[in-house]
Amino acid sequence: MSETGAFVVAGRSLDLSTGEAAFSYRLGDDEFTERLVLDPVLLGSGPAPAALDAALDLVHLVMGTSYYKLAAPGRVVVERPVTAAQLAVARAAYTDGLGEFAAVNRLPVPHRVEFDAEVREPGQPVEPGGRGALLPVGGGKDSALALVVIPDGTALAVNPTGAQRDVARAAGVPLVEVRRRLDPLLAERTAQGGLNGHVPVTAINSAIATLVAVLGGFDPVVFANERSADEETLTVDGASVNHQYSKSYAFERLFTAAAAEVGTGYFSLTRQLSELATVAAVAALPLRGDILSCNRSYTQKHMGIGGQAEQRWCLHCDKCLFTFLCFAVFLPPAEAEEMFGGNPLADPSLADGFRRLWATEKPFDCVGERAESAAAMAHLAASRSWGSQPVVRLLGAEAADAAQVTDATVARFLPPRGEHGIPARYLESLRRVLEASRSAVP
Numbered sequence: 420m421s422e423t424g425a426f427v428v429a430g431r432s433l434d435l436s437t438g439e440a441a442f443s444y445r446l447g448d449d450e451f452t453e454r455l456v457l458d459p460v461l462l463g464s465g466p467a468p469a470a471l472d473a474a475l476d477l478v479h480l481v482m483g484t485s486y487y488k489l490a491a492p493g494r495v496v497v498e499r500p501v502t503a504a505q506l507a508v509a510r511a512a513y514t515d516g517l518g519e520f521a522a523v524n525r526l527p528v529p530h531r532v533e534f535d536a537e538v539r540e541p542g543q544p545v546e547p548g549g550r551g552a553l554l555p556v557g558g559g560k561d562s563a564l565a566l567v568v569i570p571d572g573t574a575l576a577v578n579p580t581g582a583q584r585d586v587a588r589a590a591g592v593p594l595v596e597v598r599r600r601l602d603p604l605l606a607e608r609t610a611q612g613g614l615n616g617h618v619p620v621t622a623i624n625s626a627i628a629t630l631v632a633v634l635g636g637f638d639p640v641v642f643a644n645e646r647s648a649d650e651e652t653l654t655v656d657g658a659s660v661n662h663q664y665s666k667s668y669a670f671e672r673l674f675t676a677a678a679a680e681v682g683t684g685y686f687s688l689t690r691q692l693s694e695l696a697t698v699a700a701v702a703a704l705p706l707r708g709d710i711l712s713c714n715r716s717y718t719q720k721h722m723g724i725g726g727q728a729e730q731r732w733c734l735h736c737d738k739c740l741f742t743f744l745c746f747a748v749f750l751p752p753a754e755a756e757e758m759f760g761g762n763p764l765a766d767p768s769l770a771d772g773f774r775r776l777w778a779t780e781k782p783f784d785c786v787g788e789r790a791e792s793a794a795a796m797a798h799l800a801a802s803r804s805w806g807s808q809p810v811v812r813l814l815g816a817e818a819a820d821a822a823q824v825t826d827a828t829v830a831r832f833l834p835p836r837g838e839h840g841i842p843a844r845y846l847e848s849l850r851r852v853l854e855a856s857r858s859a860v861p
């Protein structure tokens with residue numbers, strides 16, 4: 420394997436006495452090492468070495484996207500042998516997972532990457548752990564719903580903030596924490612002109628979750644990635660670019676195969692739900708006051724060292740506007756305003772931001788399907804409680820006219836539909852929670 424001009428996935432280590440894992444990469448003359456600091460509660464058990472190796476390999480492969488993107492050389496050399504399932508995950512993470520990055524940097528889309536890697540057979544099947552479900556939480560509405568549906572699970576926060584701790588505490592679910600330490604050289608090289616852009620962070624969180632599952636004996640790993648994560652953000656020369664690719668069902672299927680080799684199940688509990696269906700359920704829960712979906716409040720700049728900054732809805736970013744719009748469908752203005760600490764539908768200067776939610780080029784953020792955003796706005800325009808709000812008056816008619824909206828109610832977005840990998844018993848628990856919240860549906 421020639422390393423010239425390639426990104427190299429090099430060495431890695433895990434110290435089970437300190438809980439520190441290190442993952443190294445080479446790009447040109449630079450060497451980068453990203454570190455994980457694992458919760459002490461995960462240390463002390465003796466996981467099957469083959470499963471631990473496979474989980475570390477998965478983390479190592481997908482975490483490399485952050486460093487690869489500095490130059491995006493189109494070739495990746497992997498020093499350790501990998502299984503075909505791991506290689507498929509890595510290919511997806513570096514190609515479609517870096518689709519937004521490629522589009523933003525005006526690189527050819529789709530981004531093509533050649534892998535030099537020795538493919539090995541998977542190890543012997545590994546017995547799943549017996550400590551129940553591991554529920555990665557982002558602090559927002561989707562994973563909050565998962566905590567309610569699976570209350571005997573254990574939550575996982577990667578780079579925990581107050582929002583994730585609050586939501587786990589409010590749900591009464593124990594929380595395991597993992598810290599990621601990006602190599603400081605990454606920021607230095609970015610500042611010096613290295614390429615920058617979005618990385619498939621759900622792929623990274625998924626790999627970290629399988630490592631935690633192996634160490635802690637958890638099974639399955641349950642994400643909360645919604646159906647709208649399958650909708651492309653925009654199309655470039657006929658190719659789809661999806662900000663949320665690593666939350667998509669296509670990626671989930673690839674990752675499920677790799678997680679099985681590690682001895683853990685992996686699926687998304689909310690795969691069949693629209694954002695409106697999730698919000699319909701969460702709006703009816705006391706937990707709604709503890710969630711925070713605003714991505715701006717999760718940046719390292721915002722949180723600072725120690726991650727102690729106060730987090731709140733910024734009420735200006737795409738995700739805040741989208742989330743407020745969905746909750747407005749199920750809450751009267753006073754309750755929505757109390758939950759969010761403000762009302763962006765009262766501010767006409769935000770009309771363009773709302774309109775972008777159903778535009779051909781959606782924002783690069785975690786927002787729902789175009790059709791559900793347009794339907795939600797049209798629904799508000801027809802409602803007595805929200806119809807007179809300035810933004811609703813400006814946009815109601817055009818939302819109803821938007822090509823995708825044939826029915827101005829939100830009802831058609833509420834039933835679960837589409838492919839999924841949810842085992843029957845979890846599907847049944849989800850159905851019960853959704854039914855219990857039905858009274859909140861307008």
Ligand SMILES: CC(=O)N[C@H]1[C@@H](OP(=O)(O)OP(=O)(O)OC[C@H]2O[C@@H](n3ccc(=O)[nH]c3=O)[C@H](O)[C@@H]2O)O[C@H](CO)[C@@H](O)[C@@H]1O[C@H](C)C(=O)N[C@@H](C)C(=O)N[C@@H](CCC(=O)O)C(=O)O
Pocket residue numbers: 485486601605609615616617618619620621622623662663664665666714715717718719720784785786
């Ligand atoms: C919090 C956030 O949304 N950050 C995005 C933002 O980055 P920003 O520079 O404003 O702040 P930081 O996140 O603190 O990043 C600082 C620099 O570090 C680089 N970096 C960060 C994390 C990482 O894993 N690798 C990295 O190389 C980053 O590029 C900065 O230079 O803009 C970035 C560029 O578009 C985004 O990539 C940042 O997104 C984070 C990786 C992130 O965690 N975002 C999630 C909140 C997010 O987007 N979730 C999606 C899931 C989509 C997916 O799975 O791909 C969602 O909500 O749907």
Ligand SMILES: Nc1ncnc2c1ncn2[C@@H]1O[C@H](COP(=O)(O)OP(=O)(O)OP(=O)(O)O)[C@@H](O)[C@H]1O
Pocket residue numbers: 554555556557558559560561562563575576577578621624641642643644666711712713785
């Ligand atoms: N920092 C994190 N640590 C662990 N898991 C995470 C983290 N961020 C996101 N996740 C997982 O990835 C999924 C997708 O992230 P996303 O931000 O869309 O969801 P969320 O925070 O649950 O809801 P919202 O869309 O309202 O922000 C989450 O549902 C959760 O399972």
